Amino acid sequence: MVAREHEHEHEDHSELSVIAARVRALESVLIDKGYVDPGALDAIIETYQHEIGPRNGARVVARAWTDPDYLERLRTDATAAIAELGYGGRQGEHMVVVENTDHIHHVVVCTLCSCYPWPVLGLPPVWYKSPAYRSRVVIDPRAVLAEFRTELADDVQVRVWDSTAELRYLVIPQRPAGTDALTEDQLAALVTRNSMIGTEVLAPAGPAQTEPS
Amino acid sequence: MGFGPIAPATEQTELLFHAPWEARMLALTLAAGALGHWNIDRSRHARESLAPATYYGSSYYEIWRQGLESLLADAGLVTADELANGGTVGAPALTNRPALQAAQVAPMLAAGSPYTREPPAPARFAQGQRVRAINDHPTGHTRLPRYVRGRLGTIEAVRGCFVFPDTNAMGDPDPRWCYTVVFDATELWGGSADPCSTVSIDAFEPYLDPAA
Numbered sequence: 001m002v003a004r005e006h007e008h009e010h011e012d013h014s015e016l017s018v019i020a021a022r023v024r025a026l027e028s029v030l031i032d033k034g035y036v037d038p039g040a041l042d043a044i045i046e047t048y049q050h051e052i053g054p055r056n057g058a059r060v061v062a063r064a065w066t067d068p069d070y071l072e073r074l075r076t077d078a079t080a081a082i083a084e085l086g087y088g089g090r091q092g093e094h095m096v097v098v099e100n101t102d103h104i105h106h107v108v109v110c111t112l113c114s115c116y117p118w119p120v121l122g123l124p125p126v127w128y129k130s131p132a133y134r135s136r137v138v139i140d141p142r143a144v145l146a147e148f149r150t151e152l153a154d155d156v157q158v159r160v161w162d163s164t165a166e167l168r169y170l171v172i173p174q175r176p177a178g179t180d181a182l183t184e185d186q187l188a189a190l191v192t193r194n195s196m197i198g199t200e201v202l203a204p205a206g207p208a209q210t211e212p213s
Numbered sequence: 214m215g216f217g218p219i220a221p222a223t224e225q226t227e228l229l230f231h232a233p234w235e236a237r238m239l240a241l242t243l244a245a246g247a248l249g250h251w252n253i254d255r256s257r258h259a260r261e262s263l264a265p266a267t268y269y270g271s272s273y274y275e276i277w278r279q280g281l282e283s284l285l286a287d288a289g290l291v292t293a294d295e296l297a298n299g300g301t302v303g304a305p306a307l308t309n310r311p312a313l314q315a316a317q318v319a320p321m322l323a324a325g326s327p328y329t330r331e332p333p334a335p336a337r338f339a340q341g342q343r344v345r346a347i348n349d350h351p352t353g354h355t356r357l358p359r360y361v362r363g364r365l366g367t368i369e370a371v372r373g374c375f376v377f378p379d380t381n382a383m384g385d386p387d388p389r390w391c392y393t394v395v396f397d398a399t400e401l402w403g404g405s406a407d408p409c410s411t412v413s414i415d416a417f418e419p420y421l422d423p424a425a
Contacts, residue, residue: 023234023278027241029295030285033305035248039315041240047322048239054224089325094372111358113257114273119325123229123239125222129273132216138360138412139402148221158410164356165391165415166328167372193224 053122054193056087057170060120061196062188064097065175078170082120092119092168098161099172100201105156106171107145107198109137110163117168121196128197138162148199171198178205238274242281247321249309250288254382258354259284330388332374336418338392342368343424346394346416354382357420361412364401365424366394369413377417390418 030036060082064071073081078095082088095117098106110116111134116124127133137144141158145151152158161169173195179187182205194200230236246256260280261268268276285291288306295302313321338344348363356378370393380387398410 019275019278020232020234023237023241025298026278026282026296027237029291029302030241030245032302033291035290035305035308035312036241036244037312037314040244040313040318041237043315043318044240044243044322045236047318049229049236052322089323090321091325093325093327094329094375111360112356113260125227126231126273127219127221130216130219131269132219135216136219140407141410142407144219147219155409158407159395160410160412161393162358162412162414164358165372165378165417166375167391167393167415194221199221 048118048123052087052119054120054191054196055188056085056122057117057120057193057196058188058191059085059184060087060097060170061172061191062184064172065187066184071172074172082170087119089119091115092117094167095120095170096167097170097172098159100174100198102174103156104159105145105152105198105201106159106161106169107137107141108161108163108169108171109134111135111138112162112164115163115166115168117170120170121193125193145199148194150200152201171196173198173200173202176202176204235274238277238281242277244313245281245285245290247310247313247317248290250290251284252381252384253326254354254376254378255384256280256284257378258382259287261354328375329373330376330386332390333388336371336374336390336392338368338371338390338418338421338423340368340371344368344392344394344416344421345424346414346420347422349420351379353379355379355420357416358414360401361394361396361414361416364396366396366400366413369393369395372415375417377419379417379419392416392418392421394421 031038063085064074070081074097078097079088079093082092082095100106114124114129116128133144138160141160142152163169173191176190179190190202190205192200192202195202260276263276263279271279282296286293290306290308292303343365345365346357346361346363372391372393374388375391376386377389393413394416395411395413398406398412399408401412
């Protein structure tokens with residue numbers, strides 16, 4: 001989905017159009033000076049709108065669930081293992097995977113800005129970058145998870161990972177019950193973006209999801 | 214902390230960009246960065262240097278816009294007049310690298326910028342060691358969050374030797390060992406905190422002292 005930009009001729013003094021105008025002005029200056037190329041700008045946008053996103057991470061997770069040797073490689077050198085699937089590069093140069101279990105639940109944040117593993121999850125959602133999430137998940141992670149309707153037993157240890165350096169964390173959520181018959185592609189389709197950040201867990205598969213198609 | 218509730222959203226319920234200008238802002242930031250006049254640590258410092266009222270009153274890409282404008286001005290690539298007026302521009306400055314071309318985008322993003330470097334000395338700390346985050350409050354860029362300063366944690370992992378952000382923001386990579394340090398929630402937030410919760414940071418060696 002892409003928001004449409006309104007190219008009206010009349011004056012529109014809404015805050016949104018003021019910001020849009022300033023960005024247009026900035027872009028014009030940079031293009032006029034030859035500092036940026038419009039085609040490169042379009043290519044960057046296209047990449048993050050359509051090519052790099054959480055479906056990448058979902059494939060990593062599905063492979064980890066189904067291939068124990070791959071999981072072991074993820075544990076040893078996550079960056080190299082993720083690169084086996086063709087993902088890597090900017091903001092994913094130093095990857096670490098953390099695995100949710102019955103006893104430990106991981107959740108990732110960047111309190112200092114918005115660091116996020118772009119090659120496997122794409123660009124971060126607004127909530128991840130918000131002062132509310134950044135400040136509250138380190139203080140009271142269970143309350144934050146509850147806002148995502150995620151409830152954990154009191155004896156499950158919650159481990160919050162603050163991405164303060166260039167290491168980037170990918171949560172491997174627990175594989176839902178009732179998914180033994182599914183293919184790797186079908187499993188990947190069950191993996192949500194939020195489960196790979198750690199704010200959600202994956203629900204057990206319903207009847208419609210347990211049948212291989 | 215007073216920042217209020219989070220607005221949870223999923224892949225399906227939220228737009229990647231809330232308006233076209235946000236996408237343009239992302240692209241301008243990456244493309245301008247490719248000119249080679251600042252690194253990521255400098256760019257983070259530019260954003261976090263905004264006045265707090267401005268920072269918290271701005272949307273995410275609005276922060277990026279203000280950060281980029283200050284980086285461009287500091288690098289001598291644009292003037293304040295040019296940014297204000299938009300239409301009239303003076304001659305371009307000489308840039309460290311030529312403008313990023315469309316065909317270079319995919320290779321650039323795929324290559325990334327590995328931050329690991331040869332270590333200048335052996336690691337000072339070892340896995341399992343108890344350490345205390347220093348109680349230091351630098352005015353420049355740092356990646357030691359305030360909430361761990363002075364607190365006692367355990368080295369979870371020795372991650373390798375990386376460019377040191379505090380100095381790299383000013384142009385000096387000064388590579389240092391980096392460690393994941395885990396803190397009990399009760400150590401950070403007090404006795405009423407969840408006893409079954411931890412918070413970890415990735416700390417550079419200068420941020421840590423051995424536990425007394």
